[in-house]
Amino acid sequence: MQRGREGLPAILLVVVAMGVFGLAVFINARPTESIQPIIPTEFIPTDDPLAWQAVLQAGFGSNSTPLPTIAIPTASFVPPTLAGSSDTNLIPIPPAQVADDLQPTLNAIVTATRPAATPTLLATDVQVTEQFVTRPPADWNPPPLIPPISRDPLGRDHYWFLRPVDSNATNFALFSYAFGSDGPQQENPWRVHHGIDMPNPIGQTVRAAGSGAVVWAGASFQDSPSYGNVVVIQHDFGYYGQPLFTLYAHLSGVLVAAGDFVNAGDPIGLVGNTGRVSGPHVHFEVRVGENKYRATYNPLLWMVPYVGHGVIAGRVSGPRGVLLQDQNVTIRDRRTGLVVQSTTTYIYLDSGSDVQADPLWQENFVVGDIPVGRYEVITTIDGQRVSKIIDVLEGMTSFVDLSLEQVATPIPPTTSP
Numbered sequence: 001m002q003r004g005r006e007g008l009p010a011i012l013l014v015v016v017a018m019g020v021f022g023l024a025v026f027i028n029a030r031p032t033e034s035i036q037p038i039i040p041t042e043f044i045p046t047d048d049p050l051a052w053q054a055v056l057q058a059g060f061g062s063n064s065t066p067l068p069t070i071a072i073p074t075a076s077f078v079p080p081t082l083a084g085s086s087d088t089n090l091i092p093i094p095p096a097q098v099a100d101d102l103q104p105t106l107n108a109i110v111t112a113t114r115p116a117a118t119p120t121l122l123a124t125d126v127q128v129t130e131q132f133v134t135r136p137p138a139d140w141n142p143p144p145l146i147p148p149i150s151r152d153p154l155g156r157d158h159y160w161f162l163r164p165v166d167s168n169a170t171n172f173a174l175f176s177y178a179f180g181s182d183g184p185q186q187e188n189p190w191r192v193h194h195g196i197d198m199p200n201p202i203g204q205t206v207r208a209a210g211s212g213a214v215v216w217a218g219a220s221f222q223d224s225p226s227y228g229n230v231v232v233i234q235h236d237f238g239y240y241g242q243p244l245f246t247l248y249a250h251l252s253g254v255l256v257a258a259g260d261f262v263n264a265g266d267p268i269g270l271v272g273n274t275g276r277v278s279g280p281h282v283h284f285e286v287r288v289g290e291n292k293y294r295a296t297y298n299p300l301l302w303m304v305p306y307v308g309h310g311v312i313a314g315r316v317s318g319p320r321g322v323l324l325q326d327q328n329v330t331i332r333d334r335r336t337g338l339v340v341q342s343t344t345t346y347i348y349l350d351s352g353s354d355v356q357a358d359p360l361w362q363e364n365f366v367v368g369d370i371p372v373g374r375y376e377v378i379t380t381i382d383g384q385r386v387s388k389i390i391d392v393l394e395g396m397t398s399f400v401d402l403s404l405e406q407v408a409t410p411i412p413p414t415t416s417p
């Protein structure tokens with residue numbers, strides 16, 4: 001009995017010690033909590049007006065039905081095929097600058113007996129290395145180049161920003177609603193687009209395109225309900241002495257507050273469908289000089305291209321250099337004959353808040369994400385097919401001027417029989 005009584009505390013001690021040991025083992029054996037992206041799924045009440053729950057509630061509401069203004073295609077882009085050109089409207093390229101595999105064709109063009117135009121100057125003297133890069137599948141992208149880059153020999157390029165969403169997300173601009181366009185419909189055109197749209201699922205991380213200070217984070221941006229939840233960053237670098245801003249709209253969640261400093265690539269929000277949209281996407285703007293709607297410039301001339309890709313910018317103009325608006329421009333791969341992209345020229349409403357052309361390029365259309373190679377840029381002016389051949393180089397803008405006057409410029413007759 002006595003032994004038993006003395007033994008009881010000892011047993012208790014052993015039991016307690018085993019319990020403590022077991023607890024310690026259990027705690028250490030638990031997997032460390034992995035960091036998951038915050039994807040809002042339900043409303044959780046909070047006092048913080050910038051918490052994503054509050055932002056989400058404000059944006060969606062319980063019975064929210066955002067007004068449809070743009071249609072987000074669900075299918076991937078399929079370039080249309082275009083009737084082959086007769087080549088009679090092609091503008092010859094100086095043979096010295098022509099890659100070997102294209103030489104016979106282009107020589108034929110050069111010696112064609114027709115009134116032709118002055119030779120097209122390629123964007124640069126840099127020799128083109130042919131890279132037969134095809135459009136990547138939707139679930140794969142080459143890596144972006146590292147901004148800032150400015151490879152143009154005359155310093156006109158300013159690819160200073162990252163894309164606002166990751167490479168494995170949809171981070172190219174929606175073709176059907178290009179910057180400066182009013183969408184694909186002839187009837188009921190949309191508002192002229194002051195940014196580019198990247199359709200992505202709600203919750204996809206939106207990232208700072210460059211470093212700087214958050215100057216807006218939340219709804220009611222500039223008293224407009226259209227943008228939904230918005231983040232605006234004023235960058236800690238400028239452009240020719242002017243401040244630079246990037247804007248990210250329709251967010252479902254805002255992850256920063258005004259006054260925060262962010263680095264390029266930092267998460268700042270989540271893709272959503274707040275404001276006037278018909279589907280979730282991020283609307284991305286670049287503003288130069290002032291944080292105003294009228295100070296928006298084409299983001300395709302600011303977002304860094306992918307490895308092996310470049311950008312085509314150009315002007316379509318009529319008599320006396322008057323810019324032609326809402327003109328179709330088609331980009332056709334010279335090697336495959338396939339159309340790789342099409343767009344329309346900027347629309348100006350003379351409302352005092354039009355989109356802006358780049359101060360140096362003075363373009364009225366831009367297409368991005370063009371694989372390095374040789375392309376024909378085609379438009380129609382006064383019912384006449386006008387086109388030029390252009391080489392796209394990696395990480396650079398290739399500029400093309402399309403006008404009737406240039407096409408009509410005569411050249412001396414050839415001496416061939």
Ligand SMILES: [Zn+2]
Pocket residue numbers: 193195196197282283284
């Ligand atoms: Zn947009």
